[in-house]
Amino acid sequence: MNFKDAVVLVTGANRGLGKALAQAALNAGARKVYAGARNPAAVTLPGVTPIKLDVTSEADIAAAVQAIPDLTILINNAGISSGGGVTSPEAIATARLELEANFFGPLALSNAFAPTLKRNGGGAIVNILSALSWISLPSTGTYSVSKAAAWALTNGLRGELFAQNTQVLGAHMGYMDTDMTAGIDAPKAAPADVAQAIVTALEAGESEVLADDTARQVKAGFGLPRSAYLGAPLGA
Template identity: 60%
Template sequence: MKIQGSIALVTGANRGLGLAFAKALLDAGASKVYAGARDPSTVTLPGVIPIKLDVTNAQDVAAAAITCADVDIVINNAGITSPTPLLDKQDGAAALRRLLETNLHGIHAMSQAFAPVLKANGGGALVNMLSALSWLSLGTTGAYSVSKAAAWALTNSLRNELRAQGTQVLAVHAGYIDTDMVSHLDAPKSSPADIAGRTMQALAAGELEVLADDTARRVKGGFGATPSAYLATA
């Protein structure tokens, strides 16, 4: 996918990794970048076009597909997490539904709405921000891991359905990234700029999957171990 001169939309672009994606697109020569956020007034990056976009709101998604009918790159970055255990009797089920609504159904809604747009504009690219936790679960990541595993399967299925229209579907996997989402964790974290930069490289190279940091590479590499990484993790 040629980024120079492209027109892109990033969801959750007001901060963290979404903001880094928007910056990286501009730096790579994108001619226009739409920055989606639930509250567009929180988008302050010069050079982008803020739009109101809650990926769980069908009206917002439909309106974005009209407003951004010129895009040829869509980056599904918006995501949420929760430490609530899956078997928590009070909130376990509700927390899982909340995460699936954004992390899975939000990607699906955006992909469904923008697939015709990408086709009309020559194929373009769909980039889905996933996680190393698509492949394993830690003590406090049960619901998040479920949502990201489902989003990984969705991404692989979308790639099959969009292949005929020439749309590149890029899955991005990374470990902890230094954003507000994991600010409470004392663990190694990649910088948002590094993840965004590696994603731009993969996008430009026509790749279908990028293991954007050492954590993602180590986790996927551990699939061949005995026991596999996802079995060995408590």
């Protein structure tokens, strides 16, 4: 799927990776880039068209479908992280919030725009996932649950939309240098580098992109006798 002359919608495009993806789409020659945000006034990137889009709002999603009948690339980037474990007192409430934004949002948007993409030749859906789709840390338990669900969603969409020629790309990466990770002391990738890796993978017809060293290392570890997602053995 080429970005040249494409019509692109990026959710959560007012900052971080979303803003970098919108810029990368412009750089790659997209004809029009819609920058979705809960508050469209927060979108400051020149050259894009701001659009009000809370991915948990049925009304906002319906309005976006009406506003962008020529969409060819949907990038499900918007998401939240509350920083809680699965055994924390707030785990159920936190998981529900994260699942609404990180799983149900992309599910609703993908289903809503699938007929539009079909009419426009198939197009593409990009789901921004995470290396935390595959592993869980004490501070990311509920977030990992939501991203694991989004990974399964991505694989389901790929199979079910194959017949209408829609490319579905899952993008995995570790920590990025964004507001979401400001308090985390760990190696972080530059959002612009991750965005470019995603654009390159989509244009190459890929179904999955491991956008940084962290994602590549975690995925490579799947073949080990004790993969990283299993954690340390008892008594270690």
